Amino acid sequence: MEATETTITEDLNIPSENPITNDFYVVGYFKLAILFSCTIGMYLPYWFYRQWKQQKSIAGVDCWPIMRGIFLIFFTHSLLENVDKKLRLIGAVHNWNSQQIATTFVILVFGSRVLDRFYLKGIGLPYTDLGGWLVLAIIGILLIYIQRMINIACNDIEGASNRKFTAVNFLWITIGIMLLMVYLFT
16 A cells, blocks of 8 residues: 655645735744744744735735834734634635634733843742743744744745745844843853
Protein backbone atom coordinates (compact mmCIF):
# COMPACT_ATOMS: atom_id res chain seq x y z
CA MET A 1 0.00 0.00 0.00
CA GLU A 2 1.45 3.37 -1.01
CA ALA A 3 1.32 6.32 1.31
CA THR A 4 -0.22 9.35 -0.28
CA GLU A 5 1.38 12.67 0.36
CA THR A 6 -0.89 15.63 1.03
CA THR A 7 0.08 19.23 0.87
CA ILE A 8 -0.74 21.73 3.57
CA THR A 9 -3.34 23.23 1.23
CA GLU A 10 -5.10 19.90 0.78
CA ASP A 11 -4.89 19.14 4.49
CA LEU A 12 -6.64 22.43 5.30
CA ASN A 13 -9.23 21.91 2.57
CA ILE A 14 -8.37 25.12 0.74
CA PRO A 15 -9.19 25.18 -2.96
CA SER A 16 -5.79 25.26 -4.69
CA GLU A 17 -7.04 27.36 -7.60
CA ASN A 18 -7.28 30.41 -5.34
CA PRO A 19 -4.56 32.93 -6.21
CA ILE A 20 -2.34 34.49 -3.58
CA THR A 21 -3.96 37.67 -2.27
CA ASN A 22 -2.61 40.53 -0.23
CA ASP A 23 -5.67 41.38 1.86
CA PHE A 24 -3.46 41.11 4.93
CA TYR A 25 0.24 41.43 5.70
CA VAL A 26 1.77 38.05 4.90
CA VAL A 27 5.07 37.12 6.53
CA GLY A 28 7.00 33.87 6.87
CA TYR A 29 6.87 32.22 10.28
CA PHE A 30 10.63 32.10 10.85
CA LYS A 31 11.01 35.75 9.88
CA LEU A 32 8.14 36.73 12.19
CA ALA A 33 9.59 34.73 15.08
CA ILE A 34 13.05 36.25 14.66
CA LEU A 35 11.77 39.83 14.34
CA PHE A 36 9.43 39.47 17.32
CA SER A 37 12.05 37.78 19.51
CA CYS A 38 15.05 39.91 18.62
CA THR A 39 13.13 43.15 19.08
CA ILE A 40 11.77 41.87 22.41
CA GLY A 41 8.21 42.35 21.17
CA MET A 42 8.73 45.84 19.75
CA TYR A 43 7.88 44.40 16.32
CA LEU A 44 4.27 43.93 17.43
CA PRO A 45 3.00 47.51 16.85
CA TYR A 46 4.64 47.49 13.41
CA TRP A 47 3.01 44.15 12.59
CA PHE A 48 -0.39 45.56 13.53
CA TYR A 49 0.30 48.72 11.54
CA ARG A 50 1.12 46.65 8.45
CA GLN A 51 -2.03 44.53 8.88
CA TRP A 52 -4.21 47.63 9.03
CA LYS A 53 -2.32 49.32 6.21
CA GLN A 54 -3.16 46.32 4.00
CA GLN A 55 -6.77 46.39 5.17
CA LYS A 56 -7.02 50.08 4.33
CA SER A 57 -5.42 49.88 0.90
CA ILE A 58 -6.85 46.55 -0.30
CA ALA A 59 -10.14 46.08 1.56
CA GLY A 60 -10.98 49.78 1.86
CA VAL A 61 -11.25 49.77 5.64
CA ASP A 62 -11.56 53.37 6.84
CA CYS A 63 -8.87 53.60 9.51
CA TRP A 64 -5.59 55.17 10.59
CA PRO A 65 -3.14 52.25 10.48
CA ILE A 66 -0.54 54.01 12.64
CA MET A 67 -3.03 54.58 15.45
CA ARG A 68 -4.26 51.00 15.20
CA GLY A 69 -0.67 49.81 15.49
CA ILE A 70 -0.01 51.94 18.55
CA PHE A 71 -3.30 51.12 20.29
CA LEU A 72 -3.32 47.52 19.10
CA ILE A 73 -5.23 46.06 22.04
CA PHE A 74 -8.31 48.05 21.03
CA PHE A 75 -8.26 46.77 17.44
CA THR A 76 -7.19 43.14 17.83
CA HIS A 77 -10.76 41.83 17.83
CA SER A 78 -11.74 43.64 14.64
CA LEU A 79 -8.57 42.54 12.85
CA LEU A 80 -9.09 38.88 13.71
CA GLU A 81 -12.77 39.18 12.81
CA ASN A 82 -11.69 40.41 9.35
CA VAL A 83 -9.32 37.44 9.05
CA ASP A 84 -12.13 35.09 10.03
CA LYS A 85 -14.46 36.64 7.43
CA LYS A 86 -11.81 36.17 4.73
CA LEU A 87 -11.25 32.54 5.75
CA ARG A 88 -14.98 31.89 5.48
CA LEU A 89 -15.19 33.73 2.16
CA ILE A 90 -12.55 31.55 0.52
CA GLY A 91 -14.03 28.42 2.06
CA ALA A 92 -10.98 27.52 4.13
CA VAL A 93 -11.83 25.01 6.80
CA HIS A 94 -10.33 26.35 10.00
CA ASN A 95 -10.73 25.49 13.61
CA TRP A 96 -10.34 28.67 15.59
CA ASN A 97 -12.49 31.11 17.44
CA SER A 98 -11.20 34.50 16.34
CA GLN A 99 -12.81 36.39 19.19
CA GLN A 100 -11.49 34.00 21.83
CA ILE A 101 -8.00 34.21 20.33
CA ALA A 102 -8.26 38.02 20.21
CA THR A 103 -9.35 38.21 23.84
CA THR A 104 -6.52 35.92 24.94
CA PHE A 105 -4.04 37.99 22.93
CA VAL A 106 -5.26 41.28 24.43
CA ILE A 107 -5.10 39.90 27.97
CA LEU A 108 -1.55 38.64 27.38
CA VAL A 109 -0.37 41.95 25.91
CA PHE A 110 -1.98 43.88 28.76
CA GLY A 111 -0.52 41.46 31.30
CA SER A 112 2.91 41.85 29.75
CA ARG A 113 2.70 45.63 30.12
CA VAL A 114 1.64 45.32 33.76
CA LEU A 115 4.50 42.92 34.53
CA ASP A 116 6.92 45.31 32.82
CA ARG A 117 5.73 48.18 35.02
CA PHE A 118 6.07 46.07 38.16
CA TYR A 119 9.57 45.04 37.12
CA LEU A 120 10.62 48.65 36.48
CA LYS A 121 9.40 49.64 39.95
CA GLY A 122 11.16 46.68 41.56
CA ILE A 123 7.92 45.04 42.67
CA GLY A 124 7.88 41.25 42.95
CA LEU A 125 11.39 40.64 41.65
CA PRO A 126 12.48 38.24 40.19
CA TYR A 127 9.02 36.81 39.53
CA THR A 128 7.70 39.81 37.62
CA ASP A 129 10.75 39.69 35.36
CA LEU A 130 10.43 35.96 34.72
CA GLY A 131 6.69 36.30 34.27
CA GLY A 132 7.20 39.07 31.74
CA TRP A 133 9.55 36.90 29.68
CA LEU A 134 7.16 33.96 29.84
CA VAL A 135 4.17 36.05 28.77
CA LEU A 136 6.22 37.57 25.94
CA ALA A 137 7.07 34.07 24.69
CA ILE A 138 3.40 33.06 24.78
CA ILE A 139 2.46 36.23 22.86
CA GLY A 140 5.03 35.29 20.22
CA ILE A 141 3.62 31.78 19.86
CA LEU A 142 0.08 33.14 19.60
CA LEU A 143 1.21 35.74 17.05
CA ILE A 144 2.64 32.99 14.85
CA TYR A 145 -0.68 31.12 15.11
CA ILE A 146 -2.56 34.27 14.08
CA GLN A 147 -0.11 34.79 11.23
CA ARG A 148 -0.78 31.24 10.08
CA MET A 149 -4.49 32.05 9.78
CA ILE A 150 -3.63 35.25 7.90
CA ASN A 151 -1.34 33.40 5.53
CA ILE A 152 -4.07 30.83 4.89
CA ALA A 153 -6.57 33.63 4.22
CA CYS A 154 -4.15 35.09 1.65
CA ASN A 155 -3.43 31.65 0.13
CA ASP A 156 0.27 31.95 0.95
CA ILE A 157 0.35 29.38 3.71
CA GLU A 158 4.11 29.37 4.31
CA GLY A 159 4.43 33.14 3.81
CA ALA A 160 6.79 32.58 0.88
CA SER A 161 6.06 36.02 -0.55
CA ASN A 162 7.64 37.67 2.52
CA ARG A 163 10.10 35.31 4.10
CA LYS A 164 13.39 36.95 3.16
CA PHE A 165 15.04 39.38 5.54
CA THR A 166 15.66 42.94 4.35
CA ALA A 167 18.30 45.45 5.39
CA VAL A 168 15.69 47.20 7.55
CA ASN A 169 14.87 43.88 9.23
CA PHE A 170 18.55 43.39 10.09
CA LEU A 171 18.70 46.94 11.45
CA TRP A 172 15.78 46.24 13.79
CA ILE A 173 17.29 42.92 14.82
CA THR A 174 20.58 44.67 15.63
CA ILE A 175 18.85 47.39 17.66
CA GLY A 176 16.82 44.79 19.53
CA ILE A 177 19.86 42.68 20.34
CA MET A 178 21.72 45.75 21.56
CA LEU A 179 18.81 46.63 23.87
CA LEU A 180 18.73 43.05 25.11
CA MET A 181 22.45 43.21 25.88
CA VAL A 182 21.96 46.46 27.82
CA TYR A 183 19.16 44.76 29.80
CA LEU A 184 21.22 41.66 30.53
CA PHE A 185 24.40 43.45 31.52
CA THR A 186 23.00 46.28 33.65
